[in-house]
Amino acid sequence: MAAIGIDYGTSNSEVVYFDGQKHHYIRLDPSLENSNKIRSSVFIYYKDELPTPPASAIEAKVSQIQRAITDQIDKAKQHYYEAQDPREQQSYGDKIDELRAEFHNRPALQRKAIQLLLKNMTVDDLSLLQLVESGDFAFGEEGFRRYLKSPDKGRLIYSPKNFLGANLVSGQQQAFVGMIAKQLAFFRESAEKQLQQTVDTAVIGRPVRFHGTRGEDGNSQAIDIMREAAKTAGFTHVEFLEEPIAAAYKIERELDKETNVLVVDIGGGTSDICCITLSPEKLTNLHRQQDVLSVTGARLGGMECDKNLIIKSIAPTMGSGLKMQSGLPIPPTYYTDMCAVDDIPKLNRFFSDDYGLDIAQTMSIVKEPAQLGRLLTVQEEKLSARLVNSSRLAKEMLSSKQQITLPLSYVEPDYQVDISLADLDRSMQPWLDKVKRLVSDCLKNSEQAPEMLFITGGMSLSPIVKKQLQEIMLPDLPVIEGDAFNSVCEGLAIQASKL
Template identity: 30%
Template sequence: MTACGLDFGTSNTTLGFVGGNGPRLAPLEDGADTLPSAIFFPRTGAPLVGRAAMAAYVGGEQGRLMRALKSVLGTALIDETTPVGRQRLGFKAVIAEFLATVKARGAEAAGCALDKVVLGRPVHFVDGDAAGDARAERVLGEIARDIGFADLSFQFEPIAASLDYERQVSGEELALIADIGGGTSDFSIVRIARGHQDRADRASDILANEGVRVGGTDFDRQLSLAMVMPLLGHGTPLKRRGLSMPVGLYQDLATWSAINRLYDGKTARTIRELEREAAQPDLVGRLARAVEDERGHALALDVEAAKIRVAEAGATRLDLAVLEAGLSVGIDHGDLVRHTGLLAERIAARIGACLKAAGLQAEAIDALFLTGGSTRLAHVRAAICACAPQARVIEGDTFGSVGTGLAIEAQRRYG
């Protein structure tokens, strides 16, 4: 039996353990140590996870795709069911199915059973709701036990990232760890020193933790609502004066965890009724087809990919053939900043709160350690770096630092 660290992320998941050559991440899919947090239930056969799940869906196979599952923890959705073929599955069961696959693949890589785990968790699963936050942790723990982990504990994700960074330092320093993930943004101020790694109690080295429920999927949603959903009638009027298309339909279609709500038949009929009442029925017709053909996830994947291309190249053309042949929209860095700038500001504001909680000025921070996929967004990165302008900026493993740190913590706690 061995211990592992499990980073169940909104967008990607990793599992790490300590072997003869130190901490390592398990290959979870085709040699890759990151597994997209997605699961696809085909009409027949076993569920698919990760890239295989998304490929099956995009390829047109009939079934149900679910992604961003972590975002339902701490919300009322966790107690609800969703249609999967001819049955309905609870979200707990869906998450358990996904994580059981991760555990099995991790055990295969480790060469032994995994029965102990340190689970990563955001500083806040839910903003401003201590009861909801505690409930989210409890539910995740229950799921972990259900899939066979006999011993489990939790560690804040930015603290885990700091353990990965600590392997690189030679002296002592104060580090601000910024973990900007798919669903949350988390910060910790930690006293880092190589000689501290084996201490049983690191409480005195953790000066402050802060977090906010804003992450990469929120950037996807805002970009979709601003640049794509107007092409489906978002914001357009109905023929009856003073009425417009219901906003909630577009919010659900732009939100990973809510897309499946639209696939209930009744919603499709409602949209067709709205199409007849719409001042621009051709646009609403695109919305109707997206829902009837269950292409919401494909649209969300296209928006996410466009965001990444803008981050890398400054501009892109988003092909919306999934909605209508020849339809597309141009998106550049200015669009991304204009429509998601407030999210970057919300993220950066938590750094100020973290510094205040630690009783420190920005100048006291020696190193700013960045991890998480959304640190690749230039305006997010700039907003974070502006909060500690004198600190050295250290690039962590974008998707692997937390999992590696959790593996280190699992070894320390469970041996």
């Protein structure tokens, strides 16, 4: 039996096994060179026909068909009584008998109702729970490629983790349990195949606060969903560990004396900070809560930067800021809704026919409708997730360049946007101010001052983040060099090995 660490992230996920001496990275996405990382997004799709509509929809359509038959019977009766010729009267009598037989033939009515429903049904007509229960799943780059090729064949959940603490309506919580169970089962089976042994235990990373606005209720809901999903996926024992603490366990193995370390973990969906006392003498200790001096966290991740970059640098080329004939600006909500890949109700509203009609009507009352036409293309062709992904790539490229030209030809031929490092810096400043306040809160709540700084998570590679935290905010703290992408999962695997 083996125990693994699972870093179930907002943008990417990872699975690691620690044998007591060495970390083994589980290969999850063979299409990537660095295949131990996989996109956390899920594409749920249908290869052929959509599933049979729910019984309630079928019965409603049957009732509609029966009402139409009743109208036909009434008209036939009227013709029957008005007929002067006995043969004509007989014809209408036979028609009435046929219609009555059709009215009472429920199996035939149900078949007809299903045909009519499927004729006009699209994936958007299915609830998330129906999709999860009846659709096929594609993970990682395979799923994203399928989405790019045929977005109308399924639905992309860009970041399932972002919804776990949200106010989920009826059926949605069960849907996320089923969806995440599919992912966790895929992780477990991949680990068993590579390790050649049964995997029954997992330590799963968790943010200090899950994405959502429901406080502790949201956190409890998120853990409940993850725990039930892990059980459904075949794990018999699962524990959760806050991600910055997991990262601390990884770097603890590199220390030669007891040290207070400030760990700043900035991922795709959340920023989590902890101040913790680490010691090589405590490497095998299972429970370490007494060593945690302070911990804070908030939903301030890299995805917020991706969306901010769209609003600041890409949306102006899509009509943001244009004035209507009334002198009022185009509604800024067009662009925030366009980016809402982590808000299913808002994104569904943006993709609705009424929303597209509203944008089209606005195009008729602005001086430069061509720019707004790009927004309409994103709306009609459901390109929001692809646009956010392009913004993420731009952000990553600007980690090593002063300026880039971002191609957006999937929106419009020859459409591209020039973005500079200064543009990215300006778009990130409001977000960075919140992250720095989070760090200040953690320092304030710690009874002991940190002696070293460790920054991890994908956003730690940004030169803008490094400058703000290392050079400006915490210039006197020595920095521990470490792996920005793997430290959390390696720490989770270390904790799992103790179980």
